[in-house]
Structures are given as structure tokens and as C-alpha cells.
Amino acid sequence: MRYIFVIFSLVLLTFSAGLAQVDTLGVDSILLNIAPPSPISNLTVYDKANDHGHALILEWTPSPDDGAGMNTVMLYEIFRSESPDSPFVNVGSVPLGNSRYDNIGILEKESRDYIPDNTDLYYRVDAVTINPEVRASSEVFGPVRSYSNWFHRGRVPVLLAVLIFGGLMMYFVTVARKGAELYVRPLAGISAVDDAIGRATEMGRPILYIFGLGTADMISTIASFTILSRVAKQVAEYQTQLIVPCYDPIVMTVAQEVVKSSYLDAGHPDAYNDDMVFYITTNQFAYVAAVNGIMLRELPATNIYMGKFYAESLILAETGAVAGSIQIAGTDEVGQLPFFIIACDYTLIGEELYAASAYLGREPIMLGSLKAQDYAKAAVIILSILGIIAANFGLTAFTNIFKVLD
Amino acid sequence: MNAFTPPLALALVDIGRVISLVLIAGGLLWLLIRAIKLKEVERRVIFLFIFISVAAPILFPTVFKEKATPIVKAVFDKIESLPPGSKVLLSYDFDPAMAPEVQPMADAFSRHCLVKGHKIVYMCLFATGQGQFTRTMENVIRPEFPEKIDGVDYVNIGYKAGNEGVLNVIISDFKKMFPTDVNGVPYDSVEVFKGIRSCKDLDLIISIGGGRPGIKEWVLFVGDPGDVPIATGVAAVVAPQLYPYYPKQLLGLLGGIKGAAEYESELVIHYPRFKDSPTPALLMMGPQTLAHIVIMAFIIIGNVLFIQGRRKEGKQ
Amino acid sequence: MKRSTLILMGLVVIVFALSWIFKAISFHGVEEHYVLQGFLVTLAAFLTLSIMSFLYRDNPFYKFAEHLFVGISAAFWMSMGFWSTIVGNLIPRLSEGLSNFFKVHYIPGDYNIFFYIPVILGILLLMRLSRNYGWISRWSLAFIVGTTAGLNFIRYLRSDFINQVSATYVPLLVDWQGIGHFFSNLSLSASGQFIMMLANWVIFLGVMCGIIYFFFSKEHTGMFGRASRVGIWILMITFGASFGYTVMGRISLLVGRITFLFRDWMGLNI
Numbered sequence: 001m002r003y004i005f006v007i008f009s010l011v012l013l014t015f016s017a018g019l020a021q022v023d024t025l026g027v028d029s030i031l032l033n034i035a036p037p038s039p040i041s042n043l044t045v046y047d048k049a050n051d052h053g054h055a056l057i058l059e060w061t062p063s064p065d066d067g068a069g070m071n072t073v074m075l076y077e078i079f080r081s082e083s084p085d086s087p088f089v090n091v092g093s094v095p096l097g098n099s100r101y102d103n104i105g106i107l108e109k110e111s112r113d114y115i116p117d118n119t120d121l122y123y124r125v126d127a128v129t130i131n132p133e134v135r136a137s138s139e140v141f142g143p144v145r146s147y148s149n150w151f152h153r154g155r156v157p158v159l160l161a162v163l164i165f166g167g168l169m170m171y172f173v174t175v176a177r178k179g180a181e182l183y184v185r186p187l188a189g190i191s192a193v194d195d196a197i198g199r200a201t202e203m204g205r206p207i208l209y210i211f212g213l214g215t216a217d218m219i220s221t222i223a224s225f226t227i228l229s230r231v232a233k234q235v236a237e238y239q240t241q242l243i244v245p246c247y248d249p250i251v252m253t254v255a256q257e258v259v260k261s262s263y264l265d266a267g268h269p270d271a272y273n274d275d276m277v278f279y280i281t282t283n284q285f286a287y288v289a290a291v292n293g294i295m296l297r298e299l300p301a302t303n304i305y306m307g308k309f310y311a312e313s314l315i316l317a318e319t320g321a322v323a324g325s326i327q328i329a330g331t332d333e334v335g336q337l338p339f340f341i342i343a344c345d346y347t348l349i350g351e352e353l354y355a356a357s358a359y360l361g362r363e364p365i366m367l368g369s370l371k372a373q374d375y376a377k378a379a380v381i382i383l384s385i386l387g388i389i390a391a392n393f394g395l396t397a398f399t400n401i402f403k404v405l406d
Numbered sequence: 407m408n409a410f411t412p413p414l415a416l417a418l419v420d421i422g423r424v425i426s427l428v429l430i431a432g433g434l435l436w437l438l439i440r441a442i443k444l445k446e447v448e449r450r451v452i453f454l455f456i457f458i459s460v461a462a463p464i465l466f467p468t469v470f471k472e473k474a475t476p477i478v479k480a481v482f483d484k485i486e487s488l489p490p491g492s493k494v495l496l497s498y499d500f501d502p503a504m505a506p507e508v509q510p511m512a513d514a515f516s517r518h519c520l521v522k523g524h525k526i527v528y529m530c531l532f533a534t535g536q537g538q539f540t541r542t543m544e545n546v547i548r549p550e551f552p553e554k555i556d557g558v559d560y561v562n563i564g565y566k567a568g569n570e571g572v573l574n575v576i577i578s579d580f581k582k583m584f585p586t587d588v589n590g591v592p593y594d595s596v597e598v599f600k601g602i603r604s605c606k607d608l609d610l611i612i613s614i615g616g617g618r619p620g621i622k623e624w625v626l627f628v629g630d631p632g633d634v635p636i637a638t639g640v641a642a643v644v645a646p647q648l649y650p651y652y653p654k655q656l657l658g659l660l661g662g663i664k665g666a667a668e669y670e671s672e673l674v675i676h677y678p679r680f681k682d683s684p685t686p687a688l689l690m691m692g693p694q695t696l697a698h699i700v701i702m703a704f705i706i707i708g709n710v711l712f713i714q715g716r717r718k719e720g721k722q
Numbered sequence: 723m724k725r726s727t728l729i730l731m732g733l734v735v736i737v738f739a740l741s742w743i744f745k746a747i748s749f750h751g752v753e754e755h756y757v758l759q760g761f762l763v764t765l766a767a768f769l770t771l772s773i774m775s776f777l778y779r780d781n782p783f784y785k786f787a788e789h790l791f792v793g794i795s796a797a798f799w800m801s802m803g804f805w806s807t808i809v810g811n812l813i814p815r816l817s818e819g820l821s822n823f824f825k826v827h828y829i830p831g832d833y834n835i836f837f838y839i840p841v842i843l844g845i846l847l848l849m850r851l852s853r854n855y856g857w858i859s860r861w862s863l864a865f866i867v868g869t870t871a872g873l874n875f876i877r878y879l880r881s882d883f884i885n886q887v888s889a890t891y892v893p894l895l896v897d898w899q900g901i902g903h904f905f906s907n908l909s910l911s912a913s914g915q916f917i918m919m920l921a922n923w924v925i926f927l928g929v930m931c932g933i934i935y936f937f938f939s940k941e942h943t944g945m946f947g948r949a950s951r952v953g954i955w956i957l958m959i960t961f962g963a964s965f966g967y968t969v970m971g972r973i974s975l976l977v978g979r980i981t982f983l984f985r986d987w988m989g990l991n992i
Contacts (some may be wrong), residue, residue, distance in 0.1 A: 065734055086888045162876075217871065254863065281796040289788040290788060334964065335964055338968070352936070377936065377972065381930060384926075387888065387891035391892060392893050402887060
């Protein structure tokens with residue numbers, strides 16, 4: 001039985017090898033018998049616009065054997081050289097059906113993928129079949145050069161927006177500096193700040209001012225500095241206690257300067273103490289835990305939240321409500337506004353925080369920029385109406401103005 | 407709970423569900439009566455209600471069927487449509503505080519990409535993201551995909567400080583920011599990085615998180631300038647702010663645990679091999695649903711209290 | 723200290739110790755460092771319950787957990803800042819010797835003398851600690867604020883302004899083929915003509931009225947005031963939706979914590 005099994009296995013193995021041989025022979029004969037395809041035509045190569053250089057674009061008309069004719073083209077290989085006589089190097093490939101290749105080089109000079117700027121280059125595109133040896137090369141195109149562009153035409157809408165908005169800002173800042181009275185509508189939260197400070201003074205309890213989790217470069221934190229300046233000045237005049245726990249060390253340093261200047265302006269520099277403005281930690285919930293502890297131990301009469309807040313907003317506002325404080329909040333963090341609106345007595349919504357800082361500070365730069373923003377909003381309304389009309393009547397020329405390319 | 411759970415245990419779970427529902431319904435009725443009578447309710451009672459409405463469905467598991475909404479399906483379909491071997495970047499931009507919501511999404515994305523045979527680049531913009539990736543490694547990659555090789559099928563390039571500065575660099579040059587992976591293997595030696603010079607060479611970027619830096623920075627610094635497809639899975643609190651970016655700047659969005667549950671459900675439908683894999687998001691939807699119903703009841707009771715109060719003031 | 727407080731603290735210590743013992747036993751044979759693992763899980767549960775005890779009222783356990791959290795997080799971020807920024811980003815580009823000392827991969831060819839500028843700016847920022855020379859730190863601050871503004875200016879203008887404005891260019895009459903066609907194909911399907919038109923009108927009116935609300939140069943009276951009122955209504959509806967989403971998020975976090983307490987700490991099979 002054993003011997004029958006061995007003989008049977010040997011026969012089976014020989015038969016399989018024979019079949020494989022036949023199969024390979026069949027496939028090999030097919031590969032050898034492929035006729036060279038027709039080459040591509042109309043090869044053009046040009047510099048990629050709106051970039052920092054080191055990039056060229058190739059376009060061509062696909063080979064007639066791509067999806068038609070003999071239907072043997074499988075891919076296109078792209079070759080490049082620095083002269084028509086020196087060896088061409090393969091720089092990439094695209095599958096069949098394509099008629100464009102972006103040859104984007106990297107900046108490392110030693111790499112094969114580096115494309116030198118302002119250097120004559122020559123390109124060739126091969127239409128390749130399933131047998132890589134069987135191919136048809138196009139005519140060499142060149143010389144062509146890549147170069148960097150100083151101006152990015154695709155970003156013209158951004159440039160226009162910058163010029164228009166910047167121009168409006170400069171105009172209104174100039175007007176404000178000349179002493180013109182720029183009207184800002186009253187905001188409920190702002191007048192409440194004065195009342196809240198008065199309340200704290202009467203009750204003999206401190207005022208807690210919180211910047212939130214913003215860093216010194218954020219607009220909301222910068223606006224908050226202006227509001228703190230106003231609050232600190234009044235606090236200095238009324239001789240009330242001020243507590244400013246900080247999340248960010250840089251914000252703390254700026255806040256200390258702001259409060260110190262305010263005390264100086266109010267004529268009470270000796271009343272200022274560095275311990276009023278202190279750093280806690282740069283961990284979100286650890287900061288919240290510490291501020292909650294301060295609220296419940298110090299029992300401030302007024303909590304002012306102005307700046308950038310995240311998930312801790314409701315925890316802070318809720319604890320403040322438990323402590324019985326009057327709460328005034330302002331943030332541009334849209335996700336946290338619902339919590340402040342619910343838990344606080346007054347809330348400055350989004351841009352109202354920036355308007356509040358302009359209103360309180362009355363600095364020409366702030367007032368001027370606020371006015372410029374209002375005009376920009378008016379422009380947005382007009383453009384939106386025009387855009388909607390254009391979209392409804394299929395006027396793509398207008399809507400395409402706002403496409404920013406890269 | 408599965409087909410092998412003894413009948414007694416199933417019966418106890420059903421009894422537990424009924425008792426907790428009766429308890430909650432009775433409590434809400436009591437609250438409503440107090441509201442009509444204008445009696446104040448201690449806030450600790452509210453906390454207790456929330457605790458029971460969350461704890462009961464955890465102790466007596468309740469799983470609801472989920473159907474993927476178009477905004478979630480868009481992400482699923484994108485990963486599904488990419489040919490095997492596509493390059494996908496998963497950015498773990500979250501800390502342990504956000505993990506209950508977004509870790510299930512991160513695990514689901516990893517499962518989907520690995521089963522499709524995509525090459526995954528793992529990175530973090532949060533320092534604590536690395537720890538969260540380790541959980542995916544231990545809970546998903548090692549047990550469910552032991553055949554996948556580090557460096558060949560996926561690579562972990564770790565965390566780099568710099569927030570938007572990191573994105574500003576990798577939009578044009580990956581190697582400059584990440585010369586090696588976390589194990590010190592040089593960039594050029596990692597097979598996953600073959601053909602990737604910058605983010606523009608990626609087929610898909612998924613940012614998982616909700617803080618800063620996060621998806622907004624990815625859209626601003628990579629998606630828009632580099633024209634790279636971007637999807638995201640974010641904590642619920644951030645999701646509403648991202649809807650304006652959908653669908654032009656974001657191809658899809660998973661918002662909170664609901665989005666994660668929908669994605670897990672879609673994954674199980676398309677890949678039955680994941681039927682026995684952990685589905686934490688689907689499990690969390692039970693307590694989520696009951697807690698939401700209780701909160702809606704509180705809002706109604708609160709409004710009843712408010713209206714009663716106004717009526718009383720009017721009479722006085 | 724009151725007697726009841728002492729008894730409570732004693733009970734907590736006993737429960738902590740028992741939990742540690744039982745968790746260590748449960749990890750024995752499964753984890754290599756089972757005693758440590760038992761301690762860590764017990765500590766995590768203790769801290770979770772301590773923080774949650776704040777819901778009842780402020781107490782020493784909450785204070786302990788709070789101070790522990792603040793201290794550890796401050797130290798963590800300080801060391802993280804040093805190891806990820808200075809050791810992770812700067813040293814590999816500046817010095818091979820220091821890279822070897824800190825056991826980080828040195829990046830040859832990346833050396834650039836300009837990398838010393840952020841080092842100098844960082845030192846200038848630390849001058850804030852000095853009373854007399856603290857003003858020098860303003861240069862670093864100015865650099866930080868200015869660079870971030872410049873870096874973000876174009877990007878925000880493109881992504882958050884121009885792209886958003888062009889996204890409002892929606893057709894108000896979708897697939898319009900006459901009033902007869904509109905009423906005959908009326909349906910509540912999400913992709914139907916009616917719903918799509920309604921959605922586009924809501925976007926259009928919501929954006930217009932929302933922008934009008936944030937107009938500060940004019941008093942909100944008359945037609946302007948009415949449009950502003952519509953705007954604030956749209957905003958409040960949005961905030962309500964956002965609130966609902968956030969409630970979902972917060973409940974998810976609570977579910978995560980309670981699952982940890984039940985499954986990982988108490989060992990319930992859920």
C-alpha cells in the first residue's frame with residue numbers, strides 16, 4: 001500500500017511539473033509575441049505655476065493603444081535627463097488612461113527625486129505593455145526649466161481680502177486717532193461689570209477673574225487683558241480684593257503687568273501684590289479643580305470669565321453658582337457659550353467679547369478694527385446676496401472668484 | 407451577554423432593567439409633582455437620578471441597533487473605497503479625559519484600515535496621545551491582527567511638540583519632522599513610508615480628538631492647502647463647530663459616542679469577523695439613551711416649575 | 723478633628739486596604755507586578771470617588787485629590803515640555819554629543835545656526851523672574867504674538883472666511899421647474915426638493931441675521947432690530963443643539979468612569 005502511495009505521488013508530481021512547464025511556456029510565448037504599441041503624442045512639459053520651484057508638469061495625448069486599438073498599453077513611464085544625449089532616468093509612472101504627470105521634486109540635492117531649478121531638462125514618456133521590454137518611446141521634449149514663483153496667482157482672493165480689510169482698518173484707526181467718536185452699541189454684560197464690582201465691594205468679598213485656557217497669542221485672551229485692565233483699575237479704586245488664577249505662565253506674566261499698570265493708573269501702586277495674579281497648572285482639569293476650590297473657600301462675590309474656555313466652562317460656572325457669585329462670562333469658543341448662557345448672569349457672545357474690550361479700552365486701534373470688522377460684515381452680506389443670486393442663475397464666473405487654489 | 411449566557415442570568419438582567427426603569431419613572435413623577443407644587447428639589451437628588459440612569463444600563467446591559475448617518479457613512483465609505491495598500495494617517499490628538507468618547511473610534515478606524523490592508527501611519531499632536539495609541543496596540547492590533555508587522559503594515563512615529571508648527575512642516579516634508587519612528591528606525595528604512603514624502607502623498611488623514619491642536623488645525627494647515635482628504639472623529643462637544651466644514655473641507659465626521667457606535671455597527675455589518683470584537687461605543691449607547699431621556703424629563707419639569715412660578719408671581 | 727470625621731477616614735483606609743488586597747489577589751497569575759497593579763487600580767478608584775464626593779460637598783478627600791492632581795500635572799507638563807520640546811526638537815538638531823547623552827536620535831545635516839534664536843528667546847522669556855530685567859521678556863512675548871498672528875492670518879482668512887462665505891452660495895430654488903412641479907413632488911425626504919430648499923433658506927437667513935446681530939456700529943432698532951432678533955434666535959437654537967451634543971459628551975465620560983468602577987475595580991462581569 002505504501003509503495004502504491006509513493007508511486008502515485010511521484011506520478012502526480014511529474015504531471016504537475018509538466019503542466020507548469022506548459023503553462024509557463026504558454027504565458028512566455030504570449031509575452032514575447034506582443035507587438036510594440038503606438039507611442040504617445042503631443043508631449044508638452046511646462047513649469048508648475050504658483051509654487052516654490054522644483055516641479056514640472058507633463059501632459060500628452062494617450063497612445064491609440066490605450067483602451068483602444070491593440071489595447072496593450074498598461075502604464076506610462078516618465079524619464080528625465082539633463083541633456084538629450086545622456087542617459088534618461090525613470091522618475092515615475094502613471095497607469096493607463098492618464099494623460100498627465102506632475103513631476104514634483106524634493107529639496108534634498110542628493111536624492112534622485114531632486115529637480116534643480118533654472119536648469120535645462122529633457123523628458124520622454126514611454127507607453128509600456130504588460131511585458132516591460134515591449135514599449136514605445138515618445139519624442140524627447142526639451143529643454144524645459146522649472147523655476148520658483150514670487151506670486152501665487154491662486155491666492156489672489158486672499159490678497160484682495162487682506163488689502164480691503166487692512167485698508168479699512170488703517171482708515172478707521174486713523175480716524176479714531178484723530179479723536180472722532182466711533183459709535184459702539186451698548187452691551188448688557190459690560191454695564192454689569194461695574195455693578196458687579198460695586199456689589200463685591202459692599203459685601204467685602206473678592207472678585208475672581210479667570211482667563212480660561214487661552215495662551216497669550218489668542219485674540220480672546222488679548223481682549224480679556226483689556227477687560228482685566230478696566231476691572232483692576234476699578235478694583236484698585238474701591239480697594240477690593242482681586243484674585244486672578246492663571247492657566248498659562250506667559251498669560252500670568254502679562255496679566256501681572258496689566259494689573260500692576262492699572263493699580264498705578266488708579267493711584268494705588270502700593271496696594272498691588274504679585275500674589276493677586278498667580279499660576280496654577282497647565283492641565284485643564286487640574287486647573288479647574290483648583291479654581292473650584294478657590295471659589296468654595298474664598299466665596300467671591302463676582303466671577304468674571306473672559307477668554308478661551310473648553311470643557312471646564314460648565315464646571316466653573318456651576319460651582320460659581322453654588323458659591324452664590326454674580327457671574328459674567330465672555331468667550332468666542334462657540335461650544336462653551338451654551339453653558340455660560342445657562343449658568344451665568346450675563347454672557348458676551350463671541351465677537352461681543354472683542355467689542356467689549358474695544359468699548360472699555362477706547363483705544364483707537366481696537367475701535368478702528370471693530371469698525372473695519374463691521375464694514376467687512378456688511379461686505380459679506382452684500383457678497384453673500386450676490387453669490388446666492390449667481391448660484392441661482394448659474395453665474396459660475398462670480399462664484400469662482402472665491403476659489404483659493406494651492 | 408451572548409448566546410451562552412445562562413437563562414437565569416438573562417432573567418435577572420431583565421428584572422434589573424424593569425426595576426431600574428420603574429425606579430426612574432417613579433422618581434420623575436415625584437419630581438413633577440414637586441414642581442407643580444413649587445417645591446424646590448435638592449441638586450443632589452438630580453445627581454442621584456443621573457447616577458442611577460447611567461449605572462443601571464451598565465449593570466443590566468442594554469444594546470440598541472445603530473444605523474450609520476450619512477456624515478458617518480461618508481468616512482466608512484471612503485476607507486472602504488480606498489484600494490488595499492493605501493496610505494492612511496491616524497492622528498491621536500486626545501488625552502485620557504477624552505478617551506471614553508474617542509478611543510472606540512480610534513480602535514474602529516484601526517480595525518477597518520487593517521482589515522482592508524491599508525498602510526497606517528500613527529502619530530500624535532498631543533503628548534498623551536501615545537498612551538492612547540498603546541491601548542489600540544494592546545486591544546486591537548496585537549490580539550486581532552497578529553500577522554501585521556510594525557514598519558510594514560503600520561508604523562508609529564509618535565508625538566512631536568509644536569502643534570501647528572508640526573503640521574506646517576509635514577505638509578511639505580515628513581522626514582524633516584519625523585526622521586525616525588518611535589523605535590529609532592530611520593524614515594527611509596520604513597516600508598510604510600515608501601512613496602510618502604509629505605502629507606500630500608497620503609490617501610486619507612483622520613484626526614481623532616477634539617481639543618487643540620486638533621481637526622481644525624489639520625484642515626487649516628494640511629487639508630485646505632494640500633488638498634488632502636480629511637475625516638475626523640471628535641468628542642461631542644466639538645462636533646457642532648465642525649459641521650460648517652462638512653462636506654467641502656471635511657469628508658465626514660464622527661461626533662461623540664453616537665458617531666462611534668454608528669461606525670462600530672457599520673463595521674460589524676460589513677465584516678462579520680468583528681462580531682465578537684469589543685464594541686464599547688455600542689455598549690455605551692444604552693446608558694447614554696436612558697440618561698438623555700432623564701435629562702429631557704428634567705428640562706420639561708424645569709419648564710413646568712418656571713411656568714408655575716411665573717403664574718404665581720402673576721397672581722401676586 | 724471631629725469623631726465622625728475620624729471614623730469616616732478610618733473606614734476609608736480599611737476599604738482602601740481591603741480593595742488593594744483583593745485586587746492584588748485577582749491580578750495574581752495574570753499580571754507580573756500584581757501588587758503594584760492592585761494598588762494602582764485601587765488608587766484610581768479612590769481618586770475617582772474622592773473627586774465625585776464633591777457633588778455632595780467639599781471635603782478633605784476632594785481637597786487631597788485636587789491638590790494631588792494639580793501637583794502631578796504641573797510636574798508632568800514641565801517634564802513633558804523639557805523632554806518633548808528641548809530634548810525632542812532642539813537638541814537632535816544642534817549637538818551630537820548632547821543627543822547621545824539624552825539618548826535621542828541625532829539628525830545630521832539639519833544643523834542651522836538659526837536654531838539658537840528660539841533658545842535665546844526662551845532665555846529672555848525666563849528673565850521675567852527678575853525684578854529689574856523682567857522687561858526683556860516682552861521681546862519674546864512680542865515675537866510669539868506676532869508670529870502666531872502672521873502664521874494664522876492667511877490660513878484663517880482662507881479657511882474660516884473666504885471658504886465659508888463661498889459655502890453660503892447655495893441655490894434658494896433647488897431643481898426649480900415651476901410651482902406645479904414643486905407641489906406635485908412635495909415630500910419630506912431628506913434629499914427631496916422641499917427639504918433641500920428649506921435647508922438652503924435656513925442657511926441663507928441664519929447667516930444674514932446672525933451677522934446682523936454682531937453688527938456693533940448701529941443701534942438694533944426697526945427692521946435691523948427685527949433681523950437681529952431672528953439672528954439671536956438662530957444662535958440660541960444652535961447653542962441648544964450644541965448643548966445637547968455636549969451633554970452627550972459629558973454623559974459618555976461619566977459612563978466611562980462608572981464602567982471603570984464596576985468592571986475594573988469591583989470586578990463585575992459586564
